[in-house]
Amino acid sequence: MQEGKLIIFSAPSGAGKTTLVKHLLEQNDNLCFSISCATRDKRRGEVHGKDYYFISVDEFNKKIENKEFAEWEEVYPDHFYGTLNQEIERIWAEGKHVLFDIDVQGGLRLKKLFGDQALSIFVQPPTLDELAKRLTARNTDSPEKLKMRIEKAADELAFAEKFDTILINDQLDEANKEVQQIVNQFLEN
Numbered sequence: 001m002q003e004g005k006l007i008i009f010s011a012p013s014g015a016g017k018t019t020l021v022k023h024l025l026e027q028n029d030n031l032c033f034s035i036s037c038a039t040r041d042k043r044r045g046e047v048h049g050k051d052y053y054f055i056s057v058d059e060f061n062k063k064i065e066n067k068e069f070a071e072w073e074e075v076y077p078d079h080f081y082g083t084l085n086q087e088i089e090r091i092w093a094e095g096k097h098v099l100f101d102i103d104v105q106g107g108l109r110l111k112k113l114f115g116d117q118a119l120s121i122f123v124q125p126p127t128l129d130e131l132a133k134r135l136t137a138r139n140t141d142s143p144e145k146l147k148m149r150i151e152k153a154a155d156e157l158a159f160a161e162k163f164d165t166i167l168i169n170d171q172l173d174e175a176n177k178e179v180q181q182i183v184n185q186f187l188e189n
């Protein structure tokens with residue numbers, strides 16, 4: 001099997017990485033989204049096997065024991081997320097490059113594992129206030145969860161400099177264009 005490349009998007013929750021990743025996937029047939037395992041509840045509109053493999057904490061722990069994950073994190077208390085080795089291989093076997101939407105620690109771990117084969121992109125909101133506004137408007141989280149995500153975001157912003165590239169997601173059209181340029185440049189080399 002010919003190995004492809006890895007493009008990793010990490011960001012605090014609400015910075016817009018899911019939005020940017022979806023757009024990139026629509027525009028590029030040679031990229032495929034890495035579907036993670038997650039133990040959180042499914043949100044309205046989410047599909048098992050498309051957005052995530054939604055599994056129980058017990059199933060998740062079995063996969064840890066069986067060393068099925070390239071990386072995994074307890075991103076929020078009792079909310080585990082992980083990238084399956086099998087998922088990366090499935091995508092490479094299709095002759096495509098792998099696109100990740102994963103948390104900051106997971107992103108840094110994959111970059112360390114794959115080195116120059118991977119590009120790590122940190123998506124930064126223009127301000128923390130704007131991030132809080134976007135998360136509130138998205139309306140997918142309870143007030144407690146919202147608070148937890150915003151607090152965690154402030155810590156995560158400190159890791160931006162450790163990524164290959166920082167992308168500020170202010171005007172969405174501009175950010176989409178910039179992402180495409182960054183990805184084109186990486187895939188050409």
Ligand SMILES: Nc1nc2c(ncn2[C@@H]2O[C@H](COP(=O)(O)OP(=O)(O)O)[C@@H](O)[C@H]2O)c(=O)[nH]1
Nearest residue numbers: 013014036072073075081082083101102103106
């Ligand atoms: N480490 C790691 N983080 C993941 C993985 N999949 C998703 N995440 C991250 O987990 C966090 C929470 O994701 P989610 O519950 O979907 O909410 P979101 O932050 O609003 O997108 C986000 O930062 C995701 O990028 C994974 O496989 N590994």
Ligand SMILES: Nc1ncnc2c1ncn2[C@@H]1O[C@H](COP(=O)(O)OP(=O)(O)O)[C@@H](O)[C@H]1O
Nearest residue numbers: 013014015016017018019134138169170171172
């Ligand atoms: N540049 C932007 N300007 C305004 N709103 C945005 C922008 N990018 C994303 N959003 C909105 O902000 C919310 C959070 O974006 P999302 O992609 O879900 O973030 P993440 O995956 O990083 O948690 C969504 O409702 C999305 O539509």
